Amino acid sequence: MRPARSQPAPPVRRHRFEVLIFITGAVTLALEVLASRLLTPYFGVSLYIWAAILSVTLVCLALGYGLGGRLSRGRPPAALISLLLLAPLLAALSLILAAFLYPMVFPLLGGINLVAGSFLAGLMLLAIPLVALSALNPLVIALGRGEWAGGDAGAGRVFCLSTLGSVAGVLLTAFAVIPHLSNWGAIIFSGLGLCLLTLLLTLGAPEIPRLDRWRLAVLATGVGLLGVLLLSGQKVYFSMLAHASLPEGRMEVRAEYHSGFGNIKVVRWQGQEESGLYYLQDGILQNAVDEAGNGLDHTPAMLRLIGAYAPRAQEVLVLGLGAGLIPQRLQEAGRRVTVVEINPQSARAARDFFGLRTEGITLYAEDARTFVRRRAGAFDLVVVDLFQGDGTPDYLLTREFFQDVRRVLRPGGLMVANAFFDPSGEEVNRRFLATLGAAFPQLLECRAPSSSGRVQNAHILAATHPLDPAVAHREAGQSGSGADKEYQVLTSARLVDRQELAGAEPVSDQHNIFSLLMAGSQLRYRSQFNQLPWNLLVN
Numbered sequence: 001m002r003p004a005r006s007q008p009a010p011p012v013r014r015h016r017f018e019v020l021i022f023i024t025g026a027v028t029l030a031l032e033v034l035a036s037r038l039l040t041p042y043f044g045v046s047l048y049i050w051a052a053i054l055s056v057t058l059v060c061l062a063l064g065y066g067l068g069g070r071l072s073r074g075r076p077p078a079a080l081i082s083l084l085l086l087a088p089l090l091a092a093l094s095l096i097l098a099a100f101l102y103p104m105v106f107p108l109l110g111g112i113n114l115v116a117g118s119f120l121a122g123l124m125l126l127a128i129p130l131v132a133l134s135a136l137n138p139l140v141i142a143l144g145r146g147e148w149a150g151g152d153a154g155a156g157r158v159f160c161l162s163t164l165g166s167v168a169g170v171l172l173t174a175f176a177v178i179p180h181l182s183n184w185g186a187i188i189f190s191g192l193g194l195c196l197l198t199l200l201l202t203l204g205a206p207e208i209p210r211l212d213r214w215r216l217a218v219l220a221t222g223v224g225l226l227g228v229l230l231l232s233g234q235k236v237y238f239s240m241l242a243h244a245s246l247p248e249g250r251m252e253v254r255a256e257y258h259s260g261f262g263n264i265k266v267v268r269w270q271g272q273e274e275s276g277l278y279y280l281q282d283g284i285l286q287n288a289v290d291e292a293g294n295g296l297d298h299t300p301a302m303l304r305l306i307g308a309y310a311p312r313a314q315e316v317l318v319l320g321l322g323a324g325l326i327p328q329r330l331q332e333a334g335r336r337v338t339v340v341e342i343n344p345q346s347a348r349a350a351r352d353f354f355g356l357r358t359e360g361i362t363l364y365a366e367d368a369r370t371f372v373r374r375r376a377g378a379f380d381l382v383v384v385d386l387f388q389g390d391g392t393p394d395y396l397l398t399r400e401f402f403q404d405v406r407r408v409l410r411p412g413g414l415m416v417a418n419a420f421f422d423p424s425g426e427e428v429n430r431r432f433l434a435t436l437g438a439a440f441p442q443l444l445e446c447r448a449p450s451s452s453g454r455v456q457n458a459h460i461l462a463a464t465h466p467l468d469p470a471v472a473h474r475e476a477g478q479s480g481s482g483a484d485k486e487y488q489v490l491t492s493a494r495l496v497d498r499q500e501l502a503g504a505e506p507v508s509d510q511h512n513i514f515s516l517l518m519a520g521s522q523l524r525y526r527s528q529f530n531q532l533p534w535n536l537l538v539n
Helices: 015-043 047-072 077-112 114-134 136-143 155-180 183-203 210-232 234-245 299-309 325-332 344-353 368-372 399-408 426-437 469-476 485-491 519-527
Strands: 251-257 264-270 275-281 284-290 315-319 336-340 361-364 379-384 409-421 442-446 456-463
Touching: 015 047, 015 077, 015 114, 015 136, 015 155, 015 183, 047 114, 047 136, 047 519, 077 114, 077 136, 077 183, 077 210, 077 234, 114 136, 114 519, 136 155, 155 183, 183 210, 210 234, 251 344, 264 344, 299 325, 299 379, 299 409, 299 442, 299 456, 299 469, 299 485, 315 325, 315 368, 325 336, 325 361, 368 399, 379 399, 399 409, 399 426, 409 426, 426 442, 426 456, 442 469, 469 485
Parallel strands: 315 336, 315 379, 336 361, 379 409
Antiparallel strands: 251 264, 264 275, 275 284, 409 456, 442 456
């Protein structure tokens, strides 16, 4: 008789670890989405920043796949399972430590260089978690190796589950996590979720020695407790950040509003002679008022221009709400005001802290582009005050958008736009004016001189009828002294000569390159706010 051939040991049933693959796939893509929100207040949302996030993500995933393949070679099932359970704990610990460190480190990186800093910040936040989590895929595949497993050892199933988890992670983050949690807290909760899942799988893993199971369980518990401690001490920690970056302690966060369209903070500031409120969105100052509710930003100049050039306009459309100062003042002046604002939390902040009364104001929570397409000939005045992140989204800057705005206006109507102009990027400014000029034959530019070279507000009036700069100059005589910002804006009014736009091609929907053209200006504008207290920049 021939001796009986020994049968290979049956492979480990890995279905319970496929749950880990699905969930870590969800966490991986959730981290990429959250990273863009975490980096925005420090580095902005320019094309360069997205390039940093995407490239760091892909490099880390590639490294993780390669590392997992190396670690899986020649290891017995028990060792593979130990690595499977250790990797998410390493990712969780990294996330919790990053949540503690990045509020102090990111402002320093942003102060050095925004582009290079964004790459380093992405590595700090994503490198260890993404490498560790992506290494799980080849480790789980290795558990099914052997002749019985078929040609791919279940690789197709593993990557299918991981990808489906990624889809679930994106949807859950976009529609549930970001609107209801701070991004800082979401990172910590991601780590806590990985700890809990690892703990449950560890306790149900008889393939590994009991001592190893207890070590992993203790480690998972310890990392989880560290995350809970950081969450429970948030108030103390943020207070420490405020005092470390602004020893005088003159800024206090009064409220914070989360949404899929940006993070809004209402901040009370106290100066030596005056105090008031700031409206911050994603780390950039959008509006400021004093204790009496008077605007301390671009708002007074815009209202003076509206009063001077559209005194009889009754039906007014305001695109972009912010703190609600412009629509509120126009409504108080007896005008019928319609507001379109994509972020529903803006109205909450404006009502809670900036005195917005919605009686007499029709408010739509909608995208400005879709709204103006269906309201032809409905308004005497359109105010374009659209900002998100570092500037106006590029699809709201094209020739076709401004042509839609022109169709919204009645004969003799006026558009007043608030824009950011960069003194060091005049060619880009010309492209913007040329784009506006493709829809409106008359343009009036009001831009106070910038001696410091800072990116600044510019107010552009656009119409089909003649616009006389002398009207703004006369209005300046009633506005204040020559050092007053409002006075400087009004006296800077000038007609845009078509000759100066010669050679500047309007930007269209078919070839919209504003995200590239304005990337440098957006970086410079963002850098003007990197001196804010650290706690104000944490979303």
